[in-house]
Amino acid sequence: MSQQGGRPAGHEDDWWEELYGDAAVGDTGAATAPDSLDDRFASASGTLHEDPPPADPLPPGPPPADTLPPVPPPRDAAPPVPPRPVPPSPGASPPGVSPVPRVPAPRPFPDGTAAAPPRRPALPPQRAPWEPPSAVPEGPVTFATDAGRPDGAAPDGAPAAPPPPREPPPAVPAPTTADPRAPRFEPPPDPPPSRAHVGSRPPTYDAEPTALPAADPDELDGLVPDTVLDGARYGACTLRAASVRGDSARYRGEPRRDALLAARFGTGERALVLVAVATGSRAAPGAHRAAAEACRWIGRAVGRSHARLVEDIRAARRGDLKSGLHRLTDRSLGRLRAGAAEQGLEPDAYAATLRCLLLPADPDCRTRVFFGVGPGGLFRLRDGAWQDIEPQAAEVKGEPVVGFGSPPSETPEGDRLTMDLGIPTPPSPYEPAPEPPREPFRFRTSVARPGDVLLMCGAGFADPLRGEPGLRAHLADRWSDPEPPGLAAYLADTQVRVKGYADDRTAVGVWEA
CATH class of the missing domain: 3.60.40.10 (PPM-type phosphatase domain)
Incomplete structure (x- = not known):
């Protein structure tokens, strides 16, 4: 089952059935030879050792164009399925010796494109204390699409157009009249100058x-x-x-x-x-x-x-x-x-x-x-x-x-x-x-x-x-x-x-x- 309690369609959860379903033989899937404790550990270790999930979205702030992160895989995409264990062949490790676990390869998307491994997006550059506020880039935040280029970028090979400048907020006119109920601070008057x-x-x-x-x-x-x-x-x-x-x-x-x-x-x-x-x-x-x-x-x-x-x-x-x-x-x-x-x-x-x-x-x-x-x-x-x-x-x-x-x-x-x-x-x-x-x-x-x-x-x-x-x-x-x-x-x-x-x-x- 999936975590939502329903059974999804398609082959994205086949790895679960293959590992723990009715068709599985023992704990490690069907095999012609009797499995061992080491084989089961290798299978479970390959399944659990996956790449960490993508980091939380960044706070608003436009990163530079050259440091835009790739789009993480969709949440509904199935995680990569580890390969099924292969029966031991002649000359393999004797029973009791743990084989080297294999790293699962990423699965391709349905359209045939390869999925990049997820990585933490780069943080936008922080403003130094001595820099003016204008040094921090402004504008909407852009992320990479499934094609690997930023949103709003020009076609292949063309330079990306700069974002339109933000208009300054309208100036708020200063009040012309003070609240008569507010207390007024008046400094004490200076003494008059001395006279001849x-x-x-x-x-x-x-x-x-x-x-x-x-x-x-x-x-x-x-x-x-x-x-x-x-x-x-x-x-x-x-x-x-x-x-x-x-x-x-x-x-x-x-x-x-x-x-x-x-x-x-x-x-x-x-x-x-x-x-x-x-x-x-x-x-x-x-x-x-x-x-x-x-x-x-x-x-x-x-x-x-x-x-x-x-x-x-x-x-x-x-x-x-x-x-x-x-x-x-x-x-x-x-x-x-x-x-x-x-x-x-x-x-x-x-x-x-x-x-x-x-x-x-x-x-x-x-x-x-x-x-x-x-x-x-x-x-x-x-x-x-x-x-x-x-x-x-x-x-x-x-x-x-x-x-x-x-x-x-x-x-x-x-x-x-x-x-x-x-x-x-x-x-x-x-x-x-x-x-x-x-x-x-x-x-x-x-x-x-x-x-x-x-x-x-x-x-x-x-x-x-x-x-x-x-x-x-x-x-x-x-x-x-x-x-x-x-x-x-x-x-x-x-x-x-x-x-x-x-x-x-x-x-x-x-x-x-």
């Missing part, structure tokens, strides 16, 4: 320095540069600081009266950053030296007590901070008054205003401490709007704090306000001291939010910021970006000029991450 000036008219003075200050060959260390620029990044804040000589001082060849000090005390998360800004008295001959001395003295005092200050800031001991920093400020400014007395000058002739910021390096501590004496400004840029948070005189009135010019407050444990900050308490060498009218001590602590910009500045920059709305709007646009400006960009922003304001400009900006 704001207001209706430019200032009278030139924008660049004109004259240098007069120099003393024996006191070259006292020369003050026209511009000071500094910056750092600690904890959650980025610092930018600049001090620029005013337009009038540049024109007249006068030194910059503002002084700027940025210092770090300690290491790691226990470090403390101090930024001090001092301004000498106007028209005083040594105003720039008094401002520099005020910054150095407050820096020395804070640096010696930075460990305790860091603990007080992290523990939010506002009362201890206010009283201790008040005392440090009074002692630093008291040295200036004593120096004026030694030089035979009026106390106001050798004095300075002082404003300071304390920034802990601990990223988990966002408390910012401001303290100082004298005019200036403390601003905060939050959500694109400026807030004036300068402590006013009405907010700082109250009980006087122990400091220079007052008898020390003694307790059984000693001077607590001084000992808490680690400052020795010997009698002050500056008593008695002159009692000029003094500015109230200004103190404020604030907790920064991510995205805030805290700005501390002297009077030369605070006055135009309060008096010119255009300057506030311009700086708000420039500094609302979460990324802090670079040093050069920050310097350009602080030099935006406003007519009527020609004093020195010193500004300290703190960007909160």
Whole structure:
């Protein structure tokens, strides 16, 4: 029987009948001589050892014309029938010796043509990674016919016509209108470029320095540069600081009266950053030296007590901070008054205003401490709007704090306000001291939010910021970006000029991450 369960017509299954049918004698067909086990093995081995079936069809892809495989024989064609065993003749192998099996020859097709043995078709050439897609041949796949030539080939001896080129698919027009419901990604706008000036008219003075200050060959260390620029990044804040000589001082060849000090005390998360800004008295001959001395003295005092200050800031001991920093400020400014007395000058002739910021390096501590004496400004840029948070005189009135010019407050444990900050308490060498009218001590602590910009500045920059709305709007646009400006960009922003304001400009900006 065939594998489909029916009995096919014709002679294509005769080999089965001859091998296993009723006419067969034994297991190996009819024979005049008795067969052996070796004869049966040879017959079955010749029957089972056939060529493997043809491989599965190839995936779509046009192979080259010169590598087209021949057509495999039809599935309904009968497999080749092995020849029947021949009776042993005289001189043949004795019983018990296996003869050499014979390879069956392929049977011809019904039309008389010889059938080629099946073989695996050749695979189409693969495209190399560096070749363009056009290198892969395109078009329909052709196979060999029973005559042995490709489908669609020319008659015998004529070259095959190339397949017609495939037309490219029609271009799909891009949509002209976007889905209004789809979310639209818009990159954040860049900050506007910095401006040379704001207001209706430019200032009278030139924008660049004109004259240098007069120099003393024996006191070259006292020369003050026209511009000071500094910056750092600690904890959650980025610092930018600049001090620029005013337009009038540049024109007249006068030194910059503002002084700027940025210092770090300690290491790691226990470090403390101090930024001090001092301004000498106007028209005083040594105003720039008094401002520099005020910054150095407050820096020395804070640096010696930075460990305790860091603990007080992290523990939010506002009362201890206010009283201790008040005392440090009074002692630093008291040295200036004593120096004026030694030089035979009026106390106001050798004095300075002082404003300071304390920034802990601990990223988990966002408390910012401001303290100082004298005019200036403390601003905060939050959500694109400026807030004036300068402590006013009405907010700082109250009980006087122990400091220079007052008898020390003694307790059984000693001077607590001084000992808490680690400052020795010997009698002050500056008593008695002159009692000029003094500015109230200004103190404020604030907790920064991510995205805030805290700005501390002297009077030369605070006055135009309060008096010119255009300057506030311009700086708000420039500094609302979460990324802090670079040093050069920050310097350009602080030099935006406003007519009527020609004093020195010193500004300290703190960007909160």
